[in-house]
Every structure is written in structure tokens, then in C-alpha cells.
Amino acid sequence: MTDDFPGPKTRAVLERGIPLFRNGLKFSDEMKKAGQRGFRSVRQIVLDKAHGDFVWDMDGKRYIDFQNGWATNPLGNTHPEIIEAVNNAHKRYGFHYDHPLRYDLAEMLADIMPGKALPRFNYEVSGTEAAEAAVHLALTHTKRRYIIAFSSAFHGMSFGAKMLSGLAGANSTYLEGWVGGVIRAPYPYSDEIPADMSEEQYVDYCLWYLDNHIPNCVAEKNNIAGILVEPGLAEGGNWIPPTSFLRGIRDICTRNDWLMIADEVLTGLGRTGKLWAVEHYDVIPDILVVGKNLSGGIEPCAGIAARDDILGDNDKFSSGSTFAGTPGGCAAGIKTLEIYERDKIVEQAAHLSAVAADIMGGWEQYDVVRQVRCSGLLMGVSFQKPASAEAGEENWWSARAVRGKMLENGVWAICDKEDTIRMYPALNMDEKILREGLAVMEDAIRGVDEQGHSEGNAPAFPTGSAGF
Numbered sequence: 001m002t003d004d005f006p007g008p009k010t011r012a013v014l015e016r017g018i019p020l021f022r023n024g025l026k027f028s029d030e031m032k033k034a035g036q037r038g039f040r041s042v043r044q045i046v047l048d049k050a051h052g053d054f055v056w057d058m059d060g061k062r063y064i065d066f067q068n069g070w071a072t073n074p075l076g077n078t079h080p081e082i083i084e085a086v087n088n089a090h091k092r093y094g095f096h097y098d099h100p101l102r103y104d105l106a107e108m109l110a111d112i113m114p115g116k117a118l119p120r121f122n123y124e125v126s127g128t129e130a131a132e133a134a135v136h137l138a139l140t141h142t143k144r145r146y147i148i149a150f151s152s153a154f155h156g157m158s159f160g161a162k163m164l165s166g167l168a169g170a171n172s173t174y175l176e177g178w179v180g181g182v183i184r185a186p187y188p189y190s191d192e193i194p195a196d197m198s199e200e201q202y203v204d205y206c207l208w209y210l211d212n213h214i215p216n217c218v219a220e221k222n223n224i225a226g227i228l229v230e231p232g233l234a235e236g237g238n239w240i241p242p243t244s245f246l247r248g249i250r251d252i253c254t255r256n257d258w259l260m261i262a263d264e265v266l267t268g269l270g271r272t273g274k275l276w277a278v279e280h281y282d283v284i285p286d287i288l289v290v291g292k293n294l295s296g297g298i299e300p301c302a303g304i305a306a307r308d309d310i311l312g313d314n315d316k317f318s319s320g321s322t323f324a325g326t327p328g329g330c331a332a333g334i335k336t337l338e339i340y341e342r343d344k345i346v347e348q349a350a351h352l353s354a355v356a357a358d359i360m361g362g363w364e365q366y367d368v369v370r371q372v373r374c375s376g377l378l379m380g381v382s383f384q385k386p387a388s389a390e391a392g393e394e395n396w397w398s399a400r401a402v403r404g405k406m407l408e409n410g411v412w413a414i415c416d417k418e419d420t421i422r423m424y425p426a427l428n429m430d431e432k433i434l435r436e437g438l439a440v441m442e443d444a445i446r447g448v449d450e451q452g453h454s455e456g457n458a459p460a461f462p463t464g465s466a467g468f
């Protein structure tokens with residue numbers, strides 16, 4: 001690494017990863033090249049501890065946590081009540097399938113599902129497995145073979161979930177031949193809008209594609225099980241769909257007798273300022289996928305909720321791995337939902353969303369900022385390509401320059417794409433801390449804007465998703 005950030009202890013741990021992890025061999029080479037070209041090393045930290053709204057690196061430097069365990073800590077880091085509930089469950093049950101907590105949590109979830117219309121639940125370990133399970137449920141319920149999913153969508157990292165996802169690039173390279181049953185459709189808004197089409201026209205086109213192009217040219221309408229959609233495309237770049245799109249999907253599904261599956265792994269349980277993101281659109285899906293926040297940031301817990309007639313009696317659907325619905329995971333979910341109710345967490349999230357929207361609303365004035373894209377506390381900022389990138393220069397990472405500056409100044413955010421920074425603060429973050437973190441971010445944007453957004457170019461650190 002080429003300068004004095006992060007500190008020596010953090011750096012020492014990061015360097016230990018070079019011979020151990022993915023792309024380690026490439027990494028030192030890339031770092032050397034970056035140094036020779038005068039670029040700063042990528043900003044990366046390793047945590048020594050996490051608590052509440054903050055994390056600390058190995059050198060004791062404190063950061064405001066906008067990364068939020070990749071949006072899995074709805075109540076902040078290491079929440080003591082959730083830890084206690086999980087510990088108690090561990091002590092009492094260890095790992096067993098047949099414990100009462102899975103019933104308790106399923107009852108609580110049935111009560112809070114959109115329109116109370118999805119009363120049946122199936123536990124899974126991760127969002128990935130839950131998304132896959134939702135699709136298998138749809139195929140077996142309808143006895144049909146195709147599922148429609150979207151460009152730029154993300155549903156997880158397993159073999160199956162990668163096929164359902166539409167992220168371009170390395171995520172699905174060499175899997176192209178395996179996606180037989182998945183029909184990909186365009187998602188609004190995105191960078192893929194054809195020239196001269198307005199965003200509204202593009203939404204119409206996307207709906208037309210679902211309603212006409214697919215059943216007429218791709219697969220028989222009666223062989224399509226449903227549409228899998230994120231009501232806020234988080235990993236794919238924080239694209240927030242307009243109301244007409246989600247309502248259009250609901251309508252198309254109803255008319256064609258297809259199932260609407262909402263993947264709310266990231267958007268669900270308050271992230272967007274409502275309990276479920278589909279509430280912004282006033283639609284009720286037939287199957288809803290949940291994960292991340294349900295863990296309370298302490299113990300994995302995920303699953304699918306579905307209509308009674310879909311999950312009540314389906315002997316072709318099978319799912320649920322060894323660790324699905326563990327006592328610890330269910331205890332985390334139960335305590336998390338209890339705290340949501342007691343502390344009015346969704347209302348807090350809605351308030352913070354308004355605060356953030358107010359602050360970030362003015363950021364498009366900076367030349368380097370392309371768009372501010374938020375749905376509540378699902379917060380993203382995309383950045384402009386500099387002229388060098390337009391001319392074919394590959395390494396144009398303005399977003400990383402901003403994110404690096406933020407990190408140096410004590411704010412930890414996500415930047416896993418060339419052009420976007422994402423932030424997922426805790427839903428109950430102290431308002432003062434949220435304002436402070438966003439002020440640091442705006443300073444970083446201003447700084448990069450003034451420098452003509454070139455500094456900070458650097459290769460990705462090799463340790464996978466945590467490595468950016």
C-alpha cells in the first residue's frame with residue numbers, strides 16, 4: 001500500500017490476506033501498478049470492534065457505519081438485547097429443527113406481511129436460498145417452467161441465484177449456458193435506457209416487454225410461473241423503480257395468472273422507510289422473500305412468506321437446509337421485531353429518510369455527481385464518468401475516490417461498482433450521527449469535484465465483497 005492510510009495494524013491484517021484470498025496474486029501487482037501511475041491505494045479497513053452506529057479498525061480509528069454489515073444491522077451494531085436473546089437460544093437449544101421459536105417468529109411475520117395476505121412461512125438460512133426457494137415454490141405451484149427476472153437484479157451468490165440475477169460482468173460469466181428457465185427482462189431505471197427514450201417511455205417499454213414481447217416471442221404465457229422483482233434494485237446500483245412499474249407488474253401477473261415474487265431481502269423490514277418496500281407502491285405480492293434485517297445483525301435468519309393456497313399444500317416444493325430456522329436465528333428475528341414495535345423503528349427510519357433526502361437533495365449540483373437515488377434509507381449516489389473514461393480509460397473510479405476520502409475522514413460506506421456509492425445506515429441511527437456522516441460525504445464529494453474527479457483511482461482489493 002502506498003500511503004499512511006489505513007494504520008499499520010489494519011494494513012498488516014490486510015496484507016495477510018494477499019496470499020490467502022481471491023485475486024491475491026493479482027492484487028500486489030495491481031497495487032504496484034497503481035502506485036507507479038500515481039494513484040492512491042484503495043481504502044480498506046478491517047474491524048477490531050463494532051457497536052451501535054460505529055465501527056473501529058485495528059488501529060482504533062472510529063468510523064460512522066453506513067455500510068451496516070451490508071444492510072443487516074437494522075438496530076445498529078451488536079445490539080445487546082438481540083445478543084442476549086440469541087445467547088439464550090443457543091444455551092437452551094443449540095442447533096435443532098424442532099423448537100418453538102420457529103412457530104413464534106412465523107406467527108409474528110404472518111401478522112406483519114403486506115395486507116396480512118402471506119400467512120405461511122418457510123425458513124431459509126440466507127437471502128440467496130430464500131430467493132431460490134421462492135422461485136421453486138412458484139414453479140411447483142403453477143406447474144410451469146419459466147420465471148421472469150430482471151437485468152441488473154441481484155438475488156444472491158449461489159449457482160442458482162446467480163442465474164436468476166442479471167448483474168452484468170463477472171457475477172455470471174461462464175454461467176450463460178445454464179440459465180435455461182430464466183427469462184431476463186429490462187428494469188427501469190437503469191443505465192441501459194436506449195438513446196432518446198425518456199424514463200417514462202422506458203418504463204412503458206419495460207412493461208410492454210413483460211406483457212407482450214415475452215409471451216409472444218419468448219415463452220408461452222401458460223408456461224410462465226411468475227415475475228421475480230426487487231422493489232428497489234439495491235446491489236444492482238440502487239435503482240428505485242417508479243410506481244407505475246411495480247403496479248404494472250402486479251397487474252400483468254394478475255391478468256396472466258403469473259405469481260408476483262417480491263425479493264425484499266434488502267429492502268424489507270424498514271429499510272425504505274416503510275415496513276415493506278412494496279407498500280410504497282401499494283401492491284401485495286404473492287410471495288415475499290425476506291432476510292438480512294431479520295437477523296437483527298446477530299444471527300442469520302431468512303425465508304419466504306406466501307399466500308395460503310400457494311404454500312399450504314404443495315408436495316412438489318422442497319426446501320430448507322440444515323441451518324434454516326435455527327433457534328438462534330429465530331430468537332434474533334423475534335427480538336428484532338419486538339424492538340421494532342417497542343421503539344417504533346419504522347417511524348424512526350421514515351424520519352431519518354426525510355432528513356437524508358433533505359440533505360442529499362442538493363448534491364446533484366456537483367458536477368461529479370450524476371444522480372442521488374434513494375428510497376428511504378436505501379441510499380445511493382452515482383457519479384459522472386470523467387472525460388478520460390468516455391475516451392476509453394477503464395479505471396475511472398470517481399466513486400472510489402469519494403468513498404476513500406470518506407473513509408479517511410471516518411465514514412464507512414459501500415462502493416462495489418465503478419460509479420456508485422451506497423449507504424445503509426441503521427434504521428435507528430442517532431440523527432446527529434447521520435447528519436455528521438452525510439456532511440463528511442458531502443465534503444468528500446466537494447473535494448473530488450474540485451480536483452476534477454481523477455484522484456483515488458485504484459484497483460479493487462481482492463477479498464471479495466467486503467473488499468471495497
Ligand SMILES: Cc1ncc(COP(=O)(O)O)c(C=O)c1O
Pocket residue numbers: 126127128129131154155156157230234235263264265266267291292
Ligand atoms: C435483493 C437481494 N436478494 C438476495 C440477496 C442474497 O442474500 P444473502 O447474501 O443473505 O444470501 C441479496 C443480498 O444482498 C439481495 O440484496
